[in-house]
Amino acid sequence: MTISLNRWRLVFHYVFGPVPSRRLGRSMGVNVVPLKYCNFNCIYCQLGRTRYLINDLRMFSPYEDIIREMEAAVKSRDYDYLTFIGDGEPTLYAGLGELVKWAKENQDKPLAILTNGAKLTDERVRDWLSNLDVVKVSTDAGNERVFRLINRPHREVTFERFIEGIEKFREVFHGQIWSEVMLVRGVNDNEDEARHIGEALRRYKPDRVYAMIPTRPPAESWVKPPESNALIAFAKNLSRYVNSDKVFIIDYVESGEFHVDKSDPLNGLLNILRVQPMTVEQVMNVIERNKLDPLILDSVRSLTKEVTFNGIKYLVYSSEHD
Numbered sequence: 001m002t003i004s005l006n007r008w009r010l011v012f013h014y015v016f017g018p019v020p021s022r023r024l025g026r027s028m029g030v031n032v033v034p035l036k037y038c039n040f041n042c043i044y045c046q047l048g049r050t051r052y053l054i055n056d057l058r059m060f061s062p063y064e065d066i067i068r069e070m071e072a073a074v075k076s077r078d079y080d081y082l083t084f085i086g087d088g089e090p091t092l093y094a095g096l097g098e099l100v101k102w103a104k105e106n107q108d109k110p111l112a113i114l115t116n117g118a119k120l121t122d123e124r125v126r127d128w129l130s131n132l133d134v135v136k137v138s139t140d141a142g143n144e145r146v147f148r149l150i151n152r153p154h155r156e157v158t159f160e161r162f163i164e165g166i167e168k169f170r171e172v173f174h175g176q177i178w179s180e181v182m183l184v185r186g187v188n189d190n191e192d193e194a195r196h197i198g199e200a201l202r203r204y205k206p207d208r209v210y211a212m213i214p215t216r217p218p219a220e221s222w223v224k225p226p227e228s229n230a231l232i233a234f235a236k237n238l239s240r241y242v243n244s245d246k247v248f249i250i251d252y253v254e255s256g257e258f259h260v261d262k263s264d265p266l267n268g269l270l271n272i273l274r275v276q277p278m279t280v281e282q283v284m285n286v287i288e289r290n291k292l293d294p295l296i297l298d299s300v301r302s303l304t305k306e307v308t309f310n311g312i313k314y315l316v317y318s319s320e321h322d
């Protein structure tokens with residue numbers, strides 16, 4: 001499908017960045033789900049608590065509108081990955097298959113998705129995602145009890161079904177499955193949980209495993225990152241189940257350049273902030289590097305709240321503006 005731009009300037013709502021990604025380099029994001037529709041309600045979520053805990057596919061917006069933005073962005077922006085993402089869970093978007101098809105046919109950069117993986121129980125979703133290059137799934141728990149504690153999933157999503165869905169996907173998918181394990185102090189950062197999670201990972205054989213800690217303000221204020229020795233010990237324990245050269249530790253905030261469209265910088269910044277809090281420093285860097293009006297920082301501040309987490313000040317998009 002080819003959709004031409006009309007003569008008016010396109011205002012981007014869905015496509016943002018590229019933004020620096022700790023795993024994907026310069027990742028240009030396509031945000032397909034409004035705040036915060038998700039089938040999980042993770043205690044560490046950087047987008048806050050889930051507002052709409054759903055597990056059915058929905059056509060949140062016409063896929064033609066998203067393709068129109070993708071068409072403009074892939075021609076004008078420099079990126080390493082085109083990444084499907086959501087202000088919630090992107091696989092809940094019923095038009096995702098159309099977007100993947102368009103991206104496969106109309107641009108040549110690798111395609112990724114950041115998903116929790118729970119919708120891989122659905123054959124349609126497995127089919128859409130099988131055309132991607134990288135599918136990042138979450139595995140923060142190795143049993144039902146910790147799964148309910150940390151991910152607080154929709155009642156239809158049980159731990160066993162969740163892992164079975166990823167296993168079925170592994171059978172048909174020839175690209176890379178990257179698994180993310182978010183460690184929360186006192187919840188899943190001990191030796192027992194490393195064993196349970198390791199056993200779950202062994203079932204679907206990820207190509208990489210990222211042991212991570214919350215670096216941005218979490219949904220629940222009591223969530224804390226594990227002690228640094230606990231993170232290293234956890235990664236070592238995981239290596240009993242997954243080859244150690246596949247296990248990576250990520251315990252830092254990414255650095256690098258955020259791209260915003262100079263003709264509409266405030267909108268560009270807000271589109272990034274909708275999917276991830278930025279540090280005050282990151283926002284100021286964007287303003288300085290692009291020689292933007294410094295008053296933009298005031299506008300960003302009026303639409304966000306400042307939250308300090310781990311000694312770093314973040315600007316968190318305020319959901320009451322949606």
Ligand code: SF4
Pocket residue numbers: 038039040041042044045046047050087088089116
């Ligand atoms: S971290 Fe991801 S999966 Fe978990 S609640 Fe947030 S958006 Fe949903």
